[in-house]
Amino acid sequence: MRHKFINNTYPLKQSLYLILPIDILTNYMIIFFDDRPVTVVRTNELSQSDTAHFDHIVDLRLTKLRTIHLSGHVLLLNVNTSTAEYVIGMLQSQPPEELLSITLATRDKSAIVDKIKGMFKVIKAAGGVVTKNHKWLLMYRRKKWDLPKGKLDKGERSKTAALREIEEETGVKAVLREKICTTWHTYTFNNSRILKRTKWYLLDCVDDSRMAPQAEEEIEKLEWLDPRQAQAILVNSFSSIRYVVECLQNMQNLTERL
Numbered sequence: 001m002r003h004k005f006i007n008n009t010y011p012l013k014q015s016l017y018l019i020l021p022i023d024i025l026t027n028y029m030i031i032f033f034d035d036r037p038v039t040v041v042r043t044n045e046l047s048q049s050d051t052a053h054f055d056h057i058v059d060l061r062l063t064k065l066r067t068i069h070l071s072g073h074v075l076l077l078n079v080n081t082s083t084a085e086y087v088i089g090m091l092q093s094q095p096p097e098e099l100l101s102i103t104l105a106t107r108d109k110s111a112i113v114d115k116i117k118g119m120f121k122v123i124k125a126a127g128g129v130v131t132k133n134h135k136w137l138l139m140y141r142r143k144k145w146d147l148p149k150g151k152l153d154k155g156e157r158s159k160t161a162a163l164r165e166i167e168e169e170t171g172v173k174a175v176l177r178e179k180i181c182t183t184w185h186t187y188t189f190n191n192s193r194i195l196k197r198t199k200w201y202l203l204d205c206v207d208d209s210r211m212a213p214q215a216e217e218e219i220e221k222l223e224w225l226d227p228r229q230a231q232a233i234l235v236n237s238f239s240s241i242r243y244v245v246e247c248l249q250n251m252q253n254l255t256e257r258l
Helices: 081-093 109-118 158-170 227-236 239-257
Strands: 029-033 036-042 056-059 072-077 099-106 121-132 135-141 144-146 149-151 173-189 192-207 219-225
Touching (some): 029 239, 036 109, 081 099, 135 158
Parallel strands (some): 036 099, 072 099, 121 192
Antiparallel strands (some): 135 144, 135 219, 173 192
């Protein structure tokens, strides 16, 4: 099957980060701008079956990027640092309402990633999904369901920070099992553009006898929920949190098949 390029549409299917194998997924950088994912990927990592899920495919060596292309799920080919800077600036200022996601395909992934990072102040954080009797620990904060996480202290490792933040925010003591994924998301604080990198881990509950929401962090309640219940309530959450859960489920499905 030949690729279909701009001005052709596809049936709306899954987002790119939900259809790729988990071993390939870990090589990607996915940044969330107000819940819109921007994925940076090497061109040779995309297969023909992957590209069938996009609404627009634009080869920037052949076509100048225009607003008309920015709707649904968009794949940009032959992206350079100037294009990446333009796309990120657009998402920061006036993102098109119809845009769901953008994937930046490039031969020089490192240059694109470095360019994007250079546009922000990078802050590091860590958090996780704590499990107990096949249930996950979720919290309700600022009118959204969320997972416990927080910034790293100076000189602190991500794994240590995840354990500390989970206990501080929930009162639950846990032990690390394995890493789930890394997310990036942007926000503005004191007129500075922030890019937060969060490493997410899967953990087992050791002691929840002192479980209580941390009022100082505006956490209203904590719940142990099975995966089906969690998926239902995470409709009222952030795309980055749903992405973490999708990665966890992909990991678990892969383990079950082995």
